[in-house]
Amino acid sequence: MKPAGISHKADRLRTFIETEAERAGFDVVAVTRPGAVPESGERLSEFLRKGRHGTMDWMAETAERRAAPENLWPQARSVIMLGMNYGPAGNPLDILKKKDRAAISVYARNRDYHDVIKGRLKELAGRFAARSGAEVKVFVDTAPVMEKPLAAAAGLGWQGKHTNLVSRRLGSWLFLGSIFTTAELTPDEAETDHCGSCRACLDICPTDAFPAPYQLDARRCISYLTIEHKGPIPAEFRSEMGNRIYGCDDCLAVCPWNKFAEEASEAKLKAREDLKEPRIGDLLLLDDAAFRSLFSGSPVKRIGRDRFIRNVLIAASNSGDRDLAPACRRLAEDASPLVRGAAAWALSRLLPAAELRKFAERARLLERDADVLEEWDAVLAPDAMIEA
Incomplete structure (x- = not known):
């Protein structure tokens, strides 16, 4: 009591x-x-x-x-x-x-x-x-x-x-x-x-x-x-x-x-x-410094630029906007394997078949990361290609 x-x-x-x-x-x-x-x-x-x-x-x-x-x-x-x-x-x-x-x-x-x-x-x-x-x-x-x-x-x-x-x-x-x-x-x-x-x-x-x-x-x-x-x-x-x-x-x-x-x-x-x-197109352009500046004080900053760009690339792939392809091409050569792999997926949804195959074959020859190579292999599969 x-x-x-x-x-x-x-x-x-x-x-x-x-x-x-x-x-x-x-x-x-x-x-x-x-x-x-x-x-x-x-x-x-x-x-x-x-x-x-x-x-x-x-x-x-x-x-x-x-x-x-x-x-x-x-x-x-x-x-x-x-x-x-x-x-x-x-x-x-x-x-x-x-x-x-x-x-x-x-x-x-x-x-x-x-x-x-x-x-x-x-x-x-x-x-x-x-x-x-x-x-x-x-x-x-x-x-x-x-x-x-x-x-x-x-x-x-x-x-x-x-x-x-x-x-x-x-x-x-x-x-x-x-x-x-x-x-x-x-x-x-x-x-x-x-x-x-x-x-x-x-x-x-x-x-x-x-x-x-x-x-x-x-x-x-x-x-x-x-x-x-x-x-x-x-x-x-x-x-x-x-x-x-x-x-x-x-x-x-x-x-x-x-x-x-x-x-x-x-x-x-x-x-x-x-x-x-x-805009998805603007976010694709962010390098690490620009990412940190844009999301200063935001919880988004905690996942880091590479994971964030991975997500934006998936959004780009779902947009159907072929004008985003140039930015995705650049990101296919990014220093981060995570970003490069997501860029491969995005390009498989945005580029016509012939252009995609040409880019993918060259990118694959230069790639050393196993996960990214797996992404390019999936891209080069016949059912991954879209018509021009």
């Missing part, structure tokens, strides 16, 4: 954290316990056993801490979960019809949200620690914390069939962060699932990345392929990528609950104009 006065103190701290969270720019805040989601460990184990994490080895390496938040910091007694709305202006899927433009995921069209959220969390946690006298630790999704199950347990929303958090007030557009604390706070009730019979997020996925509702195979997810995957994009997914060069918003954007979400305020992550609908 708690000593007298504890509940009143908890109530005062709760009011304080709600007021300060709103002041810091967060839209929702709720509280849960570190051990509120004991089943998340088994779900993670099954995900890893099936290899659905792909090459994200860090998920397996941190599985023990990730599976049980209490293992991350045993002294923690409460978890304050916070959400920030990043709802876009307009429909982010409209750009998919513009084949000459590149689609960058809504969350990545401005500053890296990890930096934005973490800075505000630290400021908020500092105020809370000063008021409560409790210890605090701040986490965003770069730490081994399963934030979505904790957010659901706290009542911020529920994990939808696309595995992302859905809020009745903010839809699927939520950045999450957490403050672990030794303070004893009254936990909120978990939210219930309101997906019902809706399958919109599952049916729109271009690569069938959902084996079943509430399950994701990251190896088939365009967000994983364009951001986390370091090697060549598997051929079976290249056409389905369309013009998506960094992430994929399809399953988020079609969620019916988004109709209740307002556009994010100016104080938050508004899209940069130059990242809303950049």
Whole structure:
């Protein structure tokens, strides 16, 4: 039984954290316990056993801490979960019809949200620690914390069939962060699932990345392929990528609950104009220095120029625009094997048969990388040629 006065103190701290969270720019805040989601460990184990994490080895390496938040910091007694709305202006899927433009995921069209959220969390946690006298630790999704199950347990929303958090007030557009604390706070009730019979997020996925509702195979997810995957994009997914060069918003954007979400305020992550609908042709020209300059402060910068150009070349191949072929030719001689291989694929979709064969045969003679040679072999196969 708690000593007298504890509940009143908890109530005062709760009011304080709600007021300060709103002041810091967060839209929702709720509280849960570190051990509120004991089943998340088994779900993670099954995900890893099936290899659905792909090459994200860090998920397996941190599985023990990730599976049980209490293992991350045993002294923690409460978890304050916070959400920030990043709802876009307009429909982010409209750009998919513009084949000459590149689609960058809504969350990545401005500053890296990890930096934005973490800075505000630290400021908020500092105020809370000063008021409560409790210890605090701040986490965003770069730490081994399963934030979505904790957010659901706290009542911020529920994990939808696309595995992302859905809020009745903010839809699927939520950045999450957490403050672990030794303070004893009254936990909120978990939210219930309101997906019902809706399958919109599952049916729109271009690569069938959902084996079943509430399950994701990251190896088939365009967000994983364009951001986390370091090697060549598997051929079976290249056409389905369309013009998506960094992430994929399809399953988020079609969620019916988004109709209740307002556009994010100016104080938050508004899209940069130059990242809303950049031209594929312009992006193909980026060298490392230009890439770093364009994406300074953006999460896109973290994947590096070579992986980024790989993605842009796939978009070029899907554009059908033969005017992009000269830039793809130059990239077929790039210093990066990853870029050269993607350029081979792009040229196989943009050049007429005779011109492609001539270029491919010469390029193959000069190539030494096994993966790139494999790409050129595929290009030279008879069914890879297009008519002039």
